[in-house]
Amino acid sequence: MRKPHLLVGAALVAAMLPLFAHAQFQQPTPEELKMTSDPKAPGAAAVYLDIAETTDDNLHYKSYYARIKVLTEKGKSLANVEIPYAGEFKVTDIKARTIHSDGTIIPLDVKPENLLSFKDGNTKFGKMVFTLPSVEVGSILEYRYQLRYPDEWVSSPEWKIQRDYFVHKEHYSFIPFASFLKGSQASSSHYLYDEATGQTLNTLIWMSRLPAGTPPLTGDTTGRYTLDLTDIPARPDEEWMPPIDSLLYKVQFYYKGSYNATDFWQDEGKRWSKQVDHFAQPSSNLRQAVAGIIAPSDTDLVKAQKIYAAVEALNNTDYSRARSQSEMQQLKIKPAKRAEDVWTQKGGNSNEIALLYLAMLRAAGLKAYAIKVVDRDQALFDASYLDRDQFNDVLVLFKDGSKETVLDPGEKLCPFGTVNWRHSNTYGLAQTDQGPAFGKTPDQPYTANSTTRTGNITIDEHGAITGYITQIMSGQQALRWRQMELENDDTAVKKAFDRELQQIVPAGVDAHIDHFLGMDDPSANLIAMINVKGSMGAATGKRMLLPGFFFESRATEPFVQQEKRLEAIDMHYGDRVSDQITYHFPATMSVEGAPQDAKVSWPKQAIYLSQSKSGPGQITVTRVIIRGFDYLKPSDYQELRGFYQKVAASDQQEVVLHAAPSAKGN
């Protein structure tokens, strides 16, 4: 369901009512009735035999139709149908039936329930629910319904072509608002108007991601758009996928006030840049504030750093709490309309603080621009989709001479010079000297994100251990824990840290954070001081066997199990994880066997190194894994998996301690 727009003019629907058309129930074929599995979807719990959606923006309704074959017990869950709707939409004309594999038809004769999902002072969402009767494995489920919306609205459709299950046939149809139908413009006294922008909407646009080979979508002679597709695969579900909703097949229609993508992005870019400049205009109050932060003798870089620290210190309400509407009214505070308001109110949301930073840099006479980027954790940018709301978060580009630095002042506790990974390697709309343009932020080198764990563990002859580990974090890991503490407190963060530790240390070991160092200082490394105790390994009559790699014995490497890959791999950022654990053991024991030194290299992508070194009463095992990539294509998967399989195998090696000193040369 897309953004509605107000229809301006007299009501026009009465004369058009006879044009209703919605899919009728159909007689299943003998093959469909007998079907027990689907060669096109091996192992599927169910398949859609048919899906049909029709939208008519003149009659203000959408109709939906689905026919589903249930192939396994799990597929019976598709009998539960939920129809979400918003605001003044109404769900009508629900018809449903179950057809058993012997052809018996059981119609839905229970009134669907209309339930509230959510309601506040401004919005309301409901849900119409029903379940089809008498469902068995082998049943065909068939239902249809209509969604009606008010006469003064239009609601161009979004066709979600790729579903949770394989679809044999899909049919979509859209009759746009009359002014967009061929030959209708002259006769219609109505037009569309976008409240938000004040624009008259004169163009119907669509964004489509369709299977290869699908002919381009075009309207017919009457202006109706139809799409027929067959054999659409199910939505993929794999670990470390990019935001999958940005990759699924779909078509999205919308009305716009521009004629093509170039015009749109130029217009929107200018409008956005103007809004940014208006908000971030350096007022005299801001100039005065900046003068109190920086010294005239500071270099531009130092000025930028000092101002960054000042805005980072403000109350970022995305990490604390945004004032509610009623609270603002009672405090007689108005929403920030200018950067100066954010400064005066000593806080704002992330984007407001980022724009304040921009304003203060400019007030300091520094050259800086705004970039509004796509949050890479949420979506991927698609330039063919003409919607500025694709861009979520504001960053600031600081130009120090010829050097450009992307800054993320809206990310609380993000060090100067870096950004949250969600804002790296992602597209954005950027202000430039030549006007607004698309840009892409840099990816994160592995050197920026590191975790180093160094520990000393003393083990007695029975396997009881005590010791400590120092974990030093920089980059994204440090940022994650620091931001967690902002929204919780030290105790809660320690509990969360302990939970993660407990999942990776060997069975029988209790590992607990004692304290953090550098939690409040984003410019420093974050250090976790960890105490360990418990028991570890296995003792035999003559020997003691210990996990060679303290943090890896639980085998948590990704991709090892998954043989094939459909989608790209997004591991967010490159990083380096180094471990150096020294086991101290009684003098009566000696090292009989140690993990073999290993090097697993995936050129230009990743490397794994391990080494062990023993001496009297101790053995030190070192492990380093460096991942230089953050994003890979599916074609890289086999090499990726091969790398992690070798790593996983190496990580299972053990240290063998002998109860008496080994003979020399043994």
Place this chain on the structure above:
Amino acid sequence: MRSGGSSSLRSAALIAAAVLCFGPAARAAKNQPPPQWALDLLKTSVPAFTGDPAAVILSDEYVETVDAQGRATEREREAIRILKPQGRERGCAVSFDVDEKLNYFRAWTVTADGKQFQAKNTDFVDFGDTTIPILLSTVKTRVLHPPAADIGATVFCESEELLAPYQQETVWSMQVNIPFVSEALEVDLPPGRNYAAHWHRYSPVAPTQVAPNHWRWELKNVPALDLSNVPVAPSWSALAARMTVTWGDAAVPDKSREWKAFGEYYTQLQEHRADPTPDIAAEAQKLTAGAPDFYSRLKDITQYIQKNIQYFIVERGIGGLQSHFAGDVFRNRYGDCKDKTTLLISMLQAIGIQAYYMPVDDRRGVIDPDDPSLAVGNHMITAIQIPATVNDPRLLAVVKGTTGTRYLIFDPTNERTPVGNLPDYEQGSYALLAAGADSQVVALPVLPPTANGEERTGTFALAADGSLSGTVEISSTGPTGADTRLALKYTDPTEQRSELEKAVASDLPGVTLVSYKFTQPADLDQPLDLTYKIAVPQYAHTAGPLLLVRPRPVGDDAMPFSDKPRTEPIDLHATGRWHDSFDIALPPGYAVDELPDPVALDTDFASYHSTTTVKGGVLHFDRVYTVRKIGLPASRAADFRSFEGAIVEDQQEAVVLKKQAAASKPAL
């Protein structure tokens, strides 16, 4: 964290906003200051609580005013002080159904520096009960997002709700996940009406009579219950303190009479719901035609319901207690636990077997025989009367009523636990047998270890390069087999393979699952079998001249435990017997240098025996793990830790193989 959210939600929100733009601008109501009760509470100091709470409830007081017809109006006044950032999440909320009416819900915040705010309409959000697609209801919950909810602030909430006419009791949950400084419950009864009050996991406190037949219970400094880092803990709801008060017909002085009264009420509520229709009777007759004995007849009927009645419900008002008619459930083939029980009772009745409703909770320990209540509990199962002449060893889940009547306890909602057995989470619970005048509270049985478990056998070959290949066969019975059957029901083959790969890989990193096959006999009382073949590139590891081989390629019997002092009971989950028998053919040229010692642990709650032997170049690992009890008191924590620690250690044991010197070349 910046706000995200789905695009569909965002666009839908804009839709609604467009509608509202036509409406008249809302006129801001004049601020009302906090009431005096709230201002009085502001002076409350917060005592030291253990656990470093994120917020504390300074006061929470309920007043239930019952009218002459027994219908109650509930008023709540609550004051919460925020101590930490995450304490802001603890707000006030009121739930109400179609038979209830929320008269008012008001709230104020007083900040640490004394500023006062009143919550306005925009600070409240209503949520429907629609998060679980198969378990829906018409209940709505109004949630407050308090203004100015910063650290040090105190949020005051006041609400009044006319409760449903059939609600004749209230459950006072006096322990939550943050501590209370003070809390109270008042019940104001009309003249001549009695009440009965009972406590669960809290020493009873006597009420004071603040007015004629108006009673007040008051508690101070009740700690939070936090089980977040407590391994193998019973259900939170089973451990949380509560008090129930009833003022209806069940308000009688004796607990067993009170349970009986609840049972009679429920029997009456369900009257005629289970009456068999001709269709039901015909189906029941058809299903059991030719069944040779009582058990077989039960199996035919229960399996029909387990396999053919889908779980789906939209509860409306009293529909939370009362089922649909059996005829409707049979025709539509869907329903909730009450509906499934209704159809089962109906079908059994059609073939001359008497069965009864049995309200229960699917979290062991929640129903307390010393706390009679119909409001506590979330589930419905069936008690099937066993004729005196029937003595079938397959009927394991049997209880005897006070009159000597035997009942087979069966859960038709659990789609895979066979009749005769009982889901492990219900074993050891208490339940209400709603059998008219014979109604009573009943302890559900704990079944013997032989009723549950797995036989795991494996044959493997180890190569000199450390690689391992082989076949594993697992035969699962009882609740363990039922759990696997349920998992298979709700997954497709791709998911099944993925889950199995993950499970095997947790023991065998880098494993390739060569093939797998589940065999599910149609009869649920037959074992579920799984056979799979694996290949592991580097199972055994070299260490100098040694090759280290774990004799247990797969299977983990250890339960989580910690060294922290324990105050909560230990939940052992289920009784059962798990047996492993693995053979690993060793590579030529290697001899066993060292074998793990055998392990023999015997306690009253469990036993564990494992041995590793070698014969003819084949390593044999055999172990039997038997759990005899479903729980232990906290005082047995040391025994539990010691037992589990020994299992963990045994599971890490390895056989040490040593490469033999090559035979010397024959002399020329």
